[in-house]
Amino acid sequence: MPQLKAYPGRIIFDHLPKTGGSAVARWLARGMGSGCVSPHIDDEHQSLIRRHGGQYSVLCAHVSYLKAEGLDPRYSYATLLREPIDRILSSLYFALTNHGDHQLWGLVPLVRRFLDSDGADLAERLLPHVSNTYVEHFCRIDGDGTEDPPTRLRNALAALQRYEVVGVYDQLESFLASFGALLEQADMPQLERVNATVSRPGAAQVSPALRARLLELNQLDLQLYQAARAIAASRPAAATATASRWQHFERAPAYSVQTGDLAIAQATLREHDEITAGGSMHFDLELTAARRIPQLLLGIHIKDSDGRLVYGVHSGMLGALQDGLDAGRHRLSYSVTAALPAGRYTAGFAVVEVLKDGQRDLAWHDSLCAFEVQLPAASVGMGYADLSAQLLTNAAPPVVDAAIRHAPGALLAHTPLPAMRCKHRYRIAVDLRHDGAETWHGDGPRPVMLSYHWLRPDGVPCVYDGVRTPLPAAGVAPGERLAWHVDVDAPAAPGAYQLVLTALQENVAWFENLGFEPARLALQAA
Incomplete structure (x- = not known):
């Protein structure tokens, strides 16, 4: 059978942590080529499709689902599950033996405390990693995760049944055969060992107290896992193709x-x-x-x-x-x-x-x-003692941490502008117009600020990240017009420049990329 062009299908490999998914992703990439199979990605479901669906036929990712968004009917889905207690132990000891305390966003000390206490010391941040991870993952495909436990389990099972390929870790060959058949690939390579835990006890080697604690925390996952085994066993064995239908396709190498x-x-x-x-x-x-x-x-x-x-x-x-x-x-x-x-x-x-x-x-x-x-870790105080202080209040407004995706509006500079001397700071009066639908908050973890870019006459930036000028504490409401100012440092070298006065949301985007019209001024620095 003559080979056709690179595989054109749309498949999401839902890689659940510590189930052998990294090895499967590498197996896919070696068999089909880096032009067909994405590198490992961590992303929300729809964002994953939007950002990468046009680049790859097969998306390999730690996928997160939001509230009842469903599966995309344009895609086929595959996943691999592992016995829940064994998976959690592998995950915990992977964190403990493969990483230092400064890695994994500070989770390693929490893992150590949990294991040392036989599961009694369970930090809230660690809970999603050790309790019903499977059910909490799959139940959000059809629900929002706030339902009662039996409903979450039913939602998770209903979603899992819609996956084209469901496998279990201890029957890996059967899973790979089914996945290869879905991809119309016959001569896939051997599976490699990837991201193995350096050292860990077996499920039967941990203390009875720790095992009992893990069983208590994973009653829903244990039921879902048995259902997954039944799903995998009930599906017909994959037909073995004599030859792969699609050509291997590698991405063009980076410029070097x-x-x-x-x-x-x-x-x-x-x-x-x-x-x-x-x-x-x-x-x-x-x-x-x-x-x-x-x-x-x-x-x-x-x-x-x-x-x-x-x-x-x-x-x-x-x-x-x-x-x-x-x-x-x-x-x-x-x-x-x-x-x-x-x-x-x-x-x-x-x-x-x-x-x-x-x-x-x-x-x-x-x-x-x-x-x-x-992101920086939250500071809990100063000095050599930890007094576990708490802030109790009913009056504080909620912290706004939403990313702005559309920011129509404009910035108009008052004229005449001051003559600028190199390396001096100036304050330029401006009028800010907000035509969007979201309040531009001047505080919080992602504040909206005014800033600027200095461009050379040919348009090449010489200063891109200018000094930030905070907005008023109350922010700027939709439809509001604000008389304000922008603090600007003049360029270090004399010459002709273009000054672009604009706005941004820190750690999100410059507003000129979100529909905002900046003020553009031709200036001479001396």
Whole structure:
């Protein structure tokens, strides 16, 4: 049978944690190609489809469902379950033996306390990881998770029955055969061992008290798991194809350049792989030059987990053209503020030689450092004692943490504007118009601020993240017009510039990308 083009179907592999899903995802990617199968993703169901459905035939993800959104009829769904107590022990000891205390958003010490106390010390943050994880996951496909336990179990079972492929961990070969048949693939590779827990006891080796506690916490999951076994057993055995129908398809490799004139020997992040949002990142780049290079552009580019460019800059944009490097080894450093939403990112680097008649890429690596940005942990006090203080109040308004997705409005600057001297701060009077439907809150974890960009005459930014100017504490209501101001630092070097006065929601988006019209002003700095 002649092979057709790359597999065009739409499938979501609902990867439940510590069920062998990472190995299955790698098996899929090796068999069908990285152009068909997504890398591992953590995302909400509809966001997953919206962001990645056009790029891949098969989406492999830790999926989260919101309230009663249902399954997408355009997609087939597959999942793999593991005996609940065994899965939880694997998950707990994976956290404990594969990670340090500073990783996993502070969950590791909570896991240690839970295990040391035979399950008696259970922090609220840890509860979703050790109690009825399966039911709480699947019940939200048809419900909102607030129903009584029997209803949540029924909803979870009804949703699971609509999955095209349901497997159980101890019958992995049967699951892989069914999944391969759904994909119309016959010659899939052998499964590899991926993300294995370094060390863990078996379910029969833990203390009776801990086992009893886990059984108590997972009565619904134990029932759902037995139903999943029955679903898997009731479905007909997959027909074995003699040949795969679809061609293997790999994504085009990222742009990369290596020359004999210069090599990037190593790139390291001093803060390791976990960064607190708003903190500083320091990248050290080790270079080896085979000859003297008179003039260079040094660049850094940061991409998100979807491969989209988040930020890129080179020394020319920063007005710091590198004079040159002699032959030999050199260390260069970059300092970048992690003003990024929580998530996974990569940093890549480029070295470009500046010639009289143009430029030549000497070394370009799309991704050399991977890191994760996490939201800062809440501070609980100062001093050497923990007094477990609580704040009790009935009058405080709720904290608003909603991301604004549409922000129509405009900013108008008052004229005439002051003459600007380099490196001085000025206050520019503005009128802010809010044409949207959501209040722009000036406080909370995601406040709306006024800010600016400085652009060169050719439109290239020289300062993108300007000084923030807070809005009034009460915020700006829909339809409101506000006479306010923007604090602006003049550029460091004299010249002609364009000043773009705008607004943003911290850790979400600049408003000019959400329907907002900024003020654009031509200015001269002296």
